[in-house]
Amino acid sequence: MSRFGFWTIVLILTWLLLAVLLFVPVGSVLVSSLYDNAGNFTLGNYLKAIGDERIQRAFVNTLLVGFGGLAGALILGSIMAFCVSRFEIMGGRFVSLLAIMALVSPPFIGAYSWIVLFGSAGVVRQWFKAVGINVPTIYGLSGILIVFSLKFYPYVYLMVSGALSNVNRSLEEAAEGLGLTPFQRAMKISFPLVFPALSAGGLLALIHSIADFGTPRLLGRGFNVLATEAFTLYSAEIGSNMSMATTISVILVVMSMVFVLLQRYMSRRNVYHGNMINKPHKIRLKGWKNVLAHFAVYAIGLAGAIPVIIAVIYSFRKTSGPVFQTGFALQSYERIVFGLGDVVTNSLTFSIAAVVLIVVVGTLIGCLVARKTTFATSLLDGALMVPYVMPGIVIGIAFIAAFNTGPIVLTGTAAIIILSIFIRRLPYTVRTTSSALRQIGPNMEEAAISLGYSPFRAFTKVTVPLIIPGIIAGGMLSFVTAINELSSSLVLYVGRTMTMPVRIYLLILDGDFGTAAALSTILLLLSGTAVYIAFRFLGRNEQALL
Amino acid sequence: MAYLTVANATKRFGDTFTALKDVSIAVERGEFFTLLGPSGCGKTTLLRSIAGFNQLTSGSILIEGRDLGSVPPHKRDIGMVFQDYAVFPHLTVFENVAFGLKPRKVARDEIARRVPEALEAVRLGALADRLPAAMSGGQQQRIGLARAMVINPQLLLMDEPLSNLDAKLRVELREEIRDIQKQIGIAAIYVTHDQEEALAISDRICVMSNGHIEQVGTPQEIYGNPQTLFVASFVGTINKLKPGAALDSLLGELGLADIAQANPNATWVVRPENLLLEGEGGVGGQPVATVTGTVSKYTYLGREAHLQISTDLGDLVVHVANPDRNGVQAEGQVKVLVAKDAVLGFDADGKRIGG
Numbered sequence: 001m002s003r004f005g006f007w008t009i010v011l012i013l014t015w016l017l018l019a020v021l022l023f024v025p026v027g028s029v030l031v032s033s034l035y036d037n038a039g040n041f042t043l044g045n046y047l048k049a050i051g052d053e054r055i056q057r058a059f060v061n062t063l064l065v066g067f068g069g070l071a072g073a074l075i076l077g078s079i080m081a082f083c084v085s086r087f088e089i090m091g092g093r094f095v096s097l098l099a100i101m102a103l104v105s106p107p108f109i110g111a112y113s114w115i116v117l118f119g120s121a122g123v124v125r126q127w128f129k130a131v132g133i134n135v136p137t138i139y140g141l142s143g144i145l146i147v148f149s150l151k152f153y154p155y156v157y158l159m160v161s162g163a164l165s166n167v168n169r170s171l172e173e174a175a176e177g178l179g180l181t182p183f184q185r186a187m188k189i190s191f192p193l194v195f196p197a198l199s200a201g202g203l204l205a206l207i208h209s210i211a212d213f214g215t216p217r218l219l220g221r222g223f224n225v226l227a228t229e230a231f232t233l234y235s236a237e238i239g240s241n242m243s244m245a246t247t248i249s250v251i252l253v254v255m256s257m258v259f260v261l262l263q264r265y266m267s268r269r270n271v272y273h274g275n276m277i278n279k280p281h282k283i284r285l286k287g288w289k290n291v292l293a294h295f296a297v298y299a300i301g302l303a304g305a306i307p308v309i310i311a312v313i314y315s316f317r318k319t320s321g322p323v324f325q326t327g328f329a330l331q332s333y334e335r336i337v338f339g340l341g342d343v344v345t346n347s348l349t350f351s352i353a354a355v356v357l358i359v360v361v362g363t364l365i366g367c368l369v370a371r372k373t374t375f376a377t378s379l380l381d382g383a384l385m386v387p388y389v390m391p392g393i394v395i396g397i398a399f400i401a402a403f404n405t406g407p408i409v410l411t412g413t414a415a416i417i418i419l420s421i422f423i424r425r426l427p428y429t430v431r432t433t434s435s436a437l438r439q440i441g442p443n444m445e446e447a448a449i450s451l452g453y454s455p456f457r458a459f460t461k462v463t464v465p466l467i468i469p470g471i472i473a474g475g476m477l478s479f480v481t482a483i484n485e486l487s488s489s490l491v492l493y494v495g496r497t498m499t500m501p502v503r504i505y506l507l508i509l510d511g512d513f514g515t516a517a518a519l520s521t522i523l524l525l526l527s528g529t530a531v532y533i534a535f536r537f538l539g540r541n542e543q544a545l546l
Numbered sequence: 547m548a549y550l551t552v553a554n555a556t557k558r559f560g561d562t563f564t565a566l567k568d569v570s571i572a573v574e575r576g577e578f579f580t581l582l583g584p585s586g587c588g589k590t591t592l593l594r595s596i597a598g599f600n601q602l603t604s605g606s607i608l609i610e611g612r613d614l615g616s617v618p619p620h621k622r623d624i625g626m627v628f629q630d631y632a633v634f635p636h637l638t639v640f641e642n643v644a645f646g647l648k649p650r651k652v653a654r655d656e657i658a659r660r661v662p663e664a665l666e667a668v669r670l671g672a673l674a675d676r677l678p679a680a681m682s683g684g685q686q687q688r689i690g691l692a693r694a695m696v697i698n699p700q701l702l703l704m705d706e707p708l709s710n711l712d713a714k715l716r717v718e719l720r721e722e723i724r725d726i727q728k729q730i731g732i733a734a735i736y737v738t739h740d741q742e743e744a745l746a747i748s749d750r751i752c753v754m755s756n757g758h759i760e761q762v763g764t765p766q767e768i769y770g771n772p773q774t775l776f777v778a779s780f781v782g783t784i785n786k787l788k789p790g791a792a793l794d795s796l797l798g799e800l801g802l803a804d805i806a807q808a809n810p811n812a813t814w815v816v817r818p819e820n821l822l823l824e825g826e827g828g829v830g831g832q833p834v835a836t837v838t839g840t841v842s843k844y845t846y847l848g849r850e851a852h853l854q855i856s857t858d859l860g861d862l863v864v865h866v867a868n869p870d871r872n873g874v875q876a877e878g879q880v881k882v883l884v885a886k887d888a889v890l891g892f893d894a895d896g897k898r899i900g901g
Contacts, residue, residue: 447632451646
């Protein structure tokens with residue numbers, strides 16, 4: 001009876017938590033978009049948004065970058081996944097490492113690195129100019145799409161390579177035996193089999209492309225998307241237009257949700273279980289085909305990792321003020337040590353606090369969802385999908401709207417940043433914990449019970465030790481997202497609570513790329529360490545990064 | 547009074563599904579008792595109720611007269627072996643086996659003595675310090691067995707422990723389980739859907755279907771003297787004889803006409819190995835009828851041969867032992883000998899007629 005009571009309390013507290021941190025803030029965004037400044041109910045904001053040419057353009061642009069990013073990520077990701085899982089590629093693990101680097105690299109540092117190379121005064125452009133070739137600049141839509149493709153292809157790559165290496169070889173051999181050409185075989189057998197993975201990876205790329213704020217902000221040069229418009233409207237010093245910003249946020253959320261539902265609908269029939277026995281062979285290619293495959297894989301991998309490489313190199317360059325000089329020095333790091341220590345401390349404390357919360361609360365909820373399957377817990381599982389589709393900028397604006405006045409005032413505190421990270425990342429931990437628990441199954445605990453352990457002791461003695469590695473790994477991966485979080489923090493920060501990504505963003509706007517690069521390098525080092533620890537606990541499981 | 551008594555056990559899941567209907571069994575001390583039946587027959591539900599993982603809707607479970615109804619599963623002192631082994635992957639083989647001794651407050655030096663003993667018994671003595679993850683299914687189940695027995699439980703429950711193993715290992719391990727159980731003289735309840743396994747391992751078998759008991763008896767009784775049509779067809783194979791004039795005259799020749807007339811809707815069956823081909827040997831001093839037919843299929847299996855023969859009684863399968871030595875005819879016309887005690891009759895409810 002006491003056990004039942006405990007889980008009921010957890011269930012109630014979870015709903016309370018979701019209500020306070022999610023439904024009320026996001027609900028108030030929805031509601032405030034339905035009222036004018038005088039407090040009267042109106043659909044005027046939506047009508048105005050629909051009528052506003054700027055917002056129309058931003059809407060179309062968002063779709064453009066979304067589907068452009070999706071297409072780019074799908075092409076690059078599938079090529080790489082196909083080559084790595086079907087052909088023998090030298091240094092395959094190194095290629096995976098490059099993809100992971102692209103995935104965990106600080107946001108929009110990519111955008112800036114591309115500006116360094118291909119901007120108006122970009123290094124590569126200068127080289128080409130010297131030999132008389134005029135390379136177009138990276139600004140505008142094409143630049144954003146290149147950056148998105150290279151930043152988000154790892155989602156597709158990691159998903160699809162996993163699926164491809166689990167396709168039963170006999171299926172393809174059977175098709176071959178039935179007289180299908182290699183091309184028909186790929187289209188009729190392999191493609192449908194990896195479609196769920198392909199669409200899931202594509203969805204991640206699409207949602208991140210729609211929600212991304214930093215890249216269009218830096219590369220857009222007048223090319224605005226909904227995320228940047230929302231931020232502009234929110235942060236305008238004079239005449240900040242909160243209700244319009246919230247209106248755009250709602251449009252953004254609805255858009256993400258539509259795509260999530262669409263993906264689920266499209267892959268609803270396609271649940272294939274991988275097989276462990278008849279795995280596909282890797283073919284050793286010969287001659288020009290081999291060269292081509294290696295070239296494709298390494299070109300994609302290196303291009304995706306270029307921003308990181310550039311940032312690391314530039315962090316060690318000698319500077320005079322914001323201007324780079326020839327030669328190398330540690331000036332940029334000195335500036336961080338003497339001037340920006342608190343930013344690093346902030347980032348670390350916020351992330352660690354958020355991760356601790358996420359792990360404790362997420363594990364409890366995960367146990368609840370996995371072990372006490374009732375209508376109430378299934379509903380909870382569904383509700384936890386909401387933060388998943390919520391662009392960071394929307395959570396930020398929602399938190400400001402909800403916690404600026406009223407019973408809980410949190411604006412300007414560290415708590416509001418920690419909580420925003422917490423609620424966004426919580427669903428992932430709930431998922432990992434509940435799926436880990438479902439894999440263990442109740443037999444293990446029953447064995448302990450039949451040996452004389454009470455149910456509670458059986459849980460702590462058997463189940464907890466078994467899921468702990470997964471929980472630690474999940475916590476580490478949450479740490480990576482937490483410490484790289486920009487878009488919600490950018491809305492929520494005040495001077496005292498500035499984090500590293502926010503500072504990097506501001507430094508880039510100020511043109512101080514040396515310090516930005518050094519901060520990014522530190523950020524990358526922290527993320528890399530966390531990924532390394534996670535892999536130590538999980539085994540090398542790249543898909544856990546998604 | 548039996549050692550373990552289950553009386554009038556009924557278990558309902560929700561309002562609609564009844565997994566156990568008024569089941570009563572009695573198991574003696576040191577007995578190897580098997581619950582046999584197809585999936586969904588309630589055998590696992592009964593086992594889990596004895597372990598305490600299911601609460602009976604009504605009925606009682608007693609060990610040596612003590613009612614277990616209010617005893618929580620961890621205080622029942624019942625060892626359990628699981629189908630998927632349920633070996634703790636984070637503990638070594640030794641720690642797995644010692645796991646159940648800790649809550650019993652067994653002294654350290656006694657643990658150091660009893661665990662290796664148990665591991666020797668299942669032939670895992672050399673692997674005590676290994677982690678079970680990389681071990682084969684057979685080895686993992688041996689750990690499960692040692693772990694359940696080292697606590698000297700009042701009762702050992704086994705839930706299809708061999709069904710995830712390959713055929714050869716299954717035979718090997720079931721012999722070991724049987725030997726160990728007899729050695730320590732513990733009462734064991736074993737759940738399986740494999741009739742051959744049940745026959746090989748059990749002192750008594752309880753055949754279940756649809757939540758009720760069909761028959762309880764020794765392996766010989768279950769196989770040789772099935773009391774219901776379900777038992778006859780689930781344990782071993784049968785030929786159903788086609789109703790009609792040919793069947794009536796066969797029953798007449800065997801002196802069964804009166805019984806047949808009293809049960810007009812009866813099903814008459816005969817086991818393939820109880821049919822003889824003419825010239826194959828004697829049947830003893832009892833009425834024998836001869837049926838003529840044509841061989842329509844011949845399957846050679848080395849140790850025996852299976853013949854399918856088209857007759858007026860329908861297609862009859864006949865098993866012939868040692869076909870090479872007995873010179874079996876693989877085609878053409880043959881004569882099948884049907885002895886009186888080979889024919890089993892069941893009434894419309896599937897109950898045995900006569901005996």
